Amino acid sequence: MFEPRRQHPVASVTNVLRTLRELLVPIIIVLILGGGGNSRLLEPSTLLVLLSVLGISGVLGWMRFHFWIEEDELRITHGIFVKKKLFIPKERIQVIDISSGLIQRMFGLVQVQVQTAGSSSSQARLSAVTLQEAKELKKLLLEDQELAEVEETASPEKIYALSTRRLLIAATTASSFGVAFSIVGYVLSQLDQFVDDEMVAQYLEGAVAQTTAGTWIIILVAAFLFAWVLSLLGTLLRYSKFSVRKRKDDLVITRGLIERKNITVPFDRIQAVRSVEGIFRQPFGYAALYVESAGYGDEGGESTVLMPLIKKSEIPDILEDLLPEFSEPEGEVAKAPVRSIPRFVLRLFIPLTIVFGLVYLAFWDNLTAIALFYVPALLLALLRYKDTEAKTVGDHLVLQFRNLARTRAITRKHRVQAASVSANWFQRRRKLGSFRATVASGKGGRTLPVDNLEISDSNYLLNWARPT
Amino acid sequence: MEEQPQEINTGQETTQTVSFDEFQKIDKYAIPAWRVGGGFGSLIWWLLPFGISLYGMGRDFPEWIPFALAVVVLINSISQSTFLPYIRWKHWSYRITDDEIELRRGIFIKVNTLIPINRVQHVDTRQGPLYRSYDLASVTISSAATTHEIPALSEDIADLVREKISILARKARQDV
Known part of the structure; x- marks a missing residue:
C-alpha cells in the first residue's frame, strides 16, 4: 500500500x-x-x-x-x-x-x-x-484515529487554551531560577577564557578593597534580574499557543512558539496528577498542573505539563472534565502533629548550620548576617509543617508537601509502584513517620513524600497501599 | 528468630518448604561479606584527610581539620569492618506474600517498603566476586518506577525467591 x-x-x-x-x-x-x-x-x-x-x-x-x-x-x-x-x-x-x-x-x-x-x-x-x-x-x-478526529470536531468545547494574560503571568512568576542561574553561572565561569588572570588580579586588588556590602547587593540583584529574564523568555517560548484537547483515549497537548510540540498522553498511561504552587504563584492563587505518565515524558522522561498556569480554584473543574479518574474526592485529612515542628525546623537548620559553620571558619565571620539566614529557613520549616497532609478516599491517594513550592499530588492505588514508611531515631522517639509513594513517570519514577506524620497515620497509608 | 537463616542453609530439603509469608532474615554470611566489603570500601574516604593535609602543606591552613577528618574516617573504617554489618544484618528482613513484597531494614533510619507484586516487571539475582566467595547472591526487583534489592541471600534461597516472585508476578498480572 x-x-x-x-x-x-x-x-x-x-x-x-x-x-x-x-x-x-x-x-x-x-x-x-x-x-x-x-x-x-x-x-x-x-x-x-x-x-x-x-x-x-x-x-x-x-x-x-x-x-x-x-x-x-x-x-x-x-x-x-x-x-x-x-x-x-x-x-x-x-x-x-x-x-x-x-x-x-x-x-x-x-x-x-x-x-x-x-x-x-x-x-x-x-x-x-x-x-x-x-x-x-x-x-x-492507527485505524481508530479517524474516529477520534471526527469526535474532536464534534466537541470543540473540550479545548483548554492558555490565554495571553495567563501566559504572561506564568512567564513572570516562573521559578525556573535554578536553570537560569546555572546558565548565568556558566557564562560567568566562561568569562575567564577571555580575561587573563593578571588583569583580574589587578582589578580585584583595586576593587575588592572598596567593595562594600552595597556593591555586592547590586551584583546579586543584577544576577537575579538576569536569571529572571532568562526564565521569563524560556517560559514564553515553551508555552506560547498552549492548548489541551481531550479525545477518546488520550489528551493532546500542543505548545511552543518556535518549535511546535505535539504531545499525546493516553489516559491509561496516566499515573498521577500534581498541582505545584510556586512561591511567587501561591500568593495570587495560581498553580501549574502536571501529569505523570508512564513511558511518555514531555522531554526525556519528565512530567508533562497539563496546564502551565491555572487558578487553584479551577483545578477541580478541569480535572473533573479532562481526567475524572484523578479528580479529588472529599475526605478526612491527616496532618503532621504539632510535636513534629522541631523535626521540620531541624531538617533545615542542621544543613544550614553545617554550611555556615564552614563559611564562618573559612572567611565570613559576620555572625549577625549569618543569623539572618535562619529567619526565612524557620518560616519555610513552619510552612512545610502546615502544608504537610495526606488522605485516602477509596483507592484515591492525595498527598501534599512542600519543598519550596507546594505540591499536591493525586494518584490511585493501582498506580502506586512502591510505598514505604521510614522513621529515623528522632522520629521514632516522637512517634513520627515519613510516608513515600512512588509512581511511574516517564522512563523512571516520581516519589511523593510526606514527612513527619503520626506513625500510626504513616502505617495506615502503607497498609492502604497493600493490594489486599 | 535468629536461628531461622541457619535452618534454611543447613539442608537442601528444607529449602523446598520455606515459607516466605513470615518475615525472613537474610543470610548470616552477609556479616563477614559486608565486613570485608565495607572495610575495603571505607578506605576511599582516607583520600579526604590525606588530600587535604597535602593541600595544606606549606600553606596557612589549620592542621586540626585533616586530623579531625582522619578521626571520623577511622571511626567509619573500624565500625564498617566490625559491628555495623552485624547490626545491619540484624535489622534486615523481608517477606513475600501472594500479593506483595515487604522489606524492612535500617539502623538509624528504619524503612519499611511495600511493593505490590503485580507491579513487578522483572526480578533477577546478582552476584559479585565478594558475594560469590561467600556463596551469596542478591535479588533485584524492578517495577516500572523503582528498583529494590534484597541483599545477601544464600544462592539457593536467592534462586527460590526469584522464581517465587516471578511466578507470583506473572499470576498477579493475569488476574488484573
Whole structure:
C-alpha cells in the first residue's frame, strides 16, 4: 500500500542540525579544554572540513533512509555504513506525534514520531515528510484515529487554551531560577577564557578593597534580574499557543512558539496528577498542573505539563472534565502533629548550620548576617509543617508537601509502584513517620513524600497501599 | 528468630518448604561479606584527610581539620569492618506474600517498603566476586518506577525467591 520511499530532502538538513545539537556539549567541552579561542578547532579550514563531513553524512543519511508500510508494519531501513532495519508492528504503536520545528515549517513539512508501548520504548522518527504523508501514515497505522478526529470536531468545547494574560503571568512568576542561574553561572565561569588572570588580579586588588556590602547587593540583584529574564523568555517560548484537547483515549497537548510540540498522553498511561504552587504563584492563587505518565515524558522522561498556569480554584473543574479518574474526592485529612515542628525546623537548620559553620571558619565571620539566614529557613520549616497532609478516599491517594513550592499530588492505588514508611531515631522517639509513594513517570519514577506524620497515620497509608 | 537463616542453609530439603509469608532474615554470611566489603570500601574516604593535609602543606591552613577528618574516617573504617554489618544484618528482613513484597531494614533510619507484586516487571539475582566467595547472591526487583534489592541471600534461597516472585508476578498480572 505504501512503497518504500525517502523523506523530503530537507531531512538531510535537520539530520545535520540534530547531530550538531547532540554534539554541542562535547564541542563546548573541547573548546574549553582546548584553550578557548586559540583552539585549532576554530580555524576556518578545520571548520570547513568538519562541516562538509557533517553535510555529506546528512545527505547520505537521507539517501539511505527508506520507510514504508508492509504487512501491517511500519518498516524503516537506515544507516550509512551498516544497514539497520526497524520494523514496528501496527498493534505495538501507541502514539504517533506530528510536530514541526522551525525548519520543517519553512518548507511546509512535519516531523513524525512513532512511539511504542513499554517503558523502554523504541522510537521511530521521520524528521521531514509532507503533512499529507504524515496523515496517510497515521491513517494506515492507527485505524481508530479517524474516529477520534471526527469526535474532536464534534466537541470543540473540550479545548483548554492558555490565554495571553495567563501566559504572561506564568512567564513572570516562573521559578525556573535554578536553570537560569546555572546558565548565568556558566557564562560567568566562561568569562575567564577571555580575561587573563593578571588583569583580574589587578582589578580585584583595586576593587575588592572598596567593595562594600552595597556593591555586592547590586551584583546579586543584577544576577537575579538576569536569571529572571532568562526564565521569563524560556517560559514564553515553551508555552506560547498552549492548548489541551481531550479525545477518546488520550489528551493532546500542543505548545511552543518556535518549535511546535505535539504531545499525546493516553489516559491509561496516566499515573498521577500534581498541582505545584510556586512561591511567587501561591500568593495570587495560581498553580501549574502536571501529569505523570508512564513511558511518555514531555522531554526525556519528565512530567508533562497539563496546564502551565491555572487558578487553584479551577483545578477541580478541569480535572473533573479532562481526567475524572484523578479528580479529588472529599475526605478526612491527616496532618503532621504539632510535636513534629522541631523535626521540620531541624531538617533545615542542621544543613544550614553545617554550611555556615564552614563559611564562618573559612572567611565570613559576620555572625549577625549569618543569623539572618535562619529567619526565612524557620518560616519555610513552619510552612512545610502546615502544608504537610495526606488522605485516602477509596483507592484515591492525595498527598501534599512542600519543598519550596507546594505540591499536591493525586494518584490511585493501582498506580502506586512502591510505598514505604521510614522513621529515623528522632522520629521514632516522637512517634513520627515519613510516608513515600512512588509512581511511574516517564522512563523512571516520581516519589511523593510526606514527612513527619503520626506513625500510626504513616502505617495506615502503607497498609492502604497493600493490594489486599 | 535468629536461628531461622541457619535452618534454611543447613539442608537442601528444607529449602523446598520455606515459607516466605513470615518475615525472613537474610543470610548470616552477609556479616563477614559486608565486613570485608565495607572495610575495603571505607578506605576511599582516607583520600579526604590525606588530600587535604597535602593541600595544606606549606600553606596557612589549620592542621586540626585533616586530623579531625582522619578521626571520623577511622571511626567509619573500624565500625564498617566490625559491628555495623552485624547490626545491619540484624535489622534486615523481608517477606513475600501472594500479593506483595515487604522489606524492612535500617539502623538509624528504619524503612519499611511495600511493593505490590503485580507491579513487578522483572526480578533477577546478582552476584559479585565478594558475594560469590561467600556463596551469596542478591535479588533485584524492578517495577516500572523503582528498583529494590534484597541483599545477601544464600544462592539457593536467592534462586527460590526469584522464581517465587516471578511466578507470583506473572499470576498477579493475569488476574488484573
